[in-house]
């Protein structure tokens with residue numbers, strides 16, 4: 001039996017050509033015993049009539065925010081309270097923009113704003129609209145709100161273009177909803193994640209650092225919250241907002257990251273080190289701004305502690321995950337780190353491929369455990385994060 005059976009699900013339909021696929025989605029949800037109510041935006045009504053969705057869901061369709069008759073029955077607040085889940089499929093670029101801003105100018109966006117239910121969106125739009133920076137910015141805001149983004153898929157589009165932006169097939173959306181409803185081994189566990197770079201001061205105005213964006217660690221933190229874990233992010237300076245539901249501890253240097261990570265990890269179940277910690281720091285940070293003199297300058301650097309190895313030494317109660325960025329002999333070098341740092345899992349990525357990794361939204365990694373190797377193809381960091389947590393969940397329940 002599907003874990004969606006008996007769940008109260010609002011299917012939100014917005015104005016895109018993929019609205020015809022929502023018919024199949026509603027049918028399949030009803031097959032699984034879900035109780036479905038449909039909310040349509042005015043744009044959606046241009047593609048499919050409310051009557052179609054009424055027949056498929058067996059329930060009146062909701063279309064209007066300012067309809068006194070509808071409000072006398074199941075108004076927007078009642079609808080929001082009723083739902084266990086909300087899935088918006090298709091979600092147009094316009095709707096994603098409204099959702100990202102918390103706007104309440106139509107019934108569906110108002111219900112989303114008032115609901116405590118889990119929200120998923122299945123974006124659908126032309127490929128150029130999908131890759132537009134404005135859409136991508138809206139999507140990261142939506143992600144930070146804890147909303148689940150399913151798809152889109154790549155391929156032929158109704159407008160004749162080929163690329164990313166096709167709404168994911170209904171059965172894949174249902175699989176994502178079922179996965180989200182499944183009991184997760186990480187629920188109630190404490191997960192501590194390090195992310196971003198560290199800054200090692202030379203003097204009050206200068207420092208040594210690296211280009212880590214923190215995106216991988218933040219994506220893992222979001223996936224960890226979704227999995228129901230108490231999530232702590234020990235973050236170096238990055239240009240990212242703290243995801244909803246995450247406790248963030250902001251640090252600057254390796255020393256600060258180490259003390260925060262050790263304190264948090266002492267009572268944690270899982271420790272994931274994604275931070276690009278500076279391997280060396282200036283032996284002394286000058287208290288005054290260093291003046292220039294002569295043509296050369298030497299700075300003595302000393303080795304920073306390995307935070308991950310120190311946390312891993314706290315004991316076997318912790319499941320420890322490291323990242324290994326390698327430019328050659330990927331598997332061999334990462335496997336050596338798995339052993340030398342006493343880890344349960346290492347995520348290896350090949351940094352010789354410049355289209356992925358640092359700063360990018362995509363990555364391609366291989367997960368290596370003591371007795372397995374799992375290669376994940378090039379994919380969005382959000383999906384890689386979910387897969388990493390899925391594997392951790394399986395490993396801690398073995």
Ligand code: C5P
Nearest residue numbers: 273274275277304305306307308322323
């Ligand atoms: O040895 P290497 O720097 O390649 O190891 C990378 C892994 O170790 C990453 O998970 C990184 O977050 C962690 N690390 C750490 N403290 C350091 C150096 C690396 O936690 N000083």
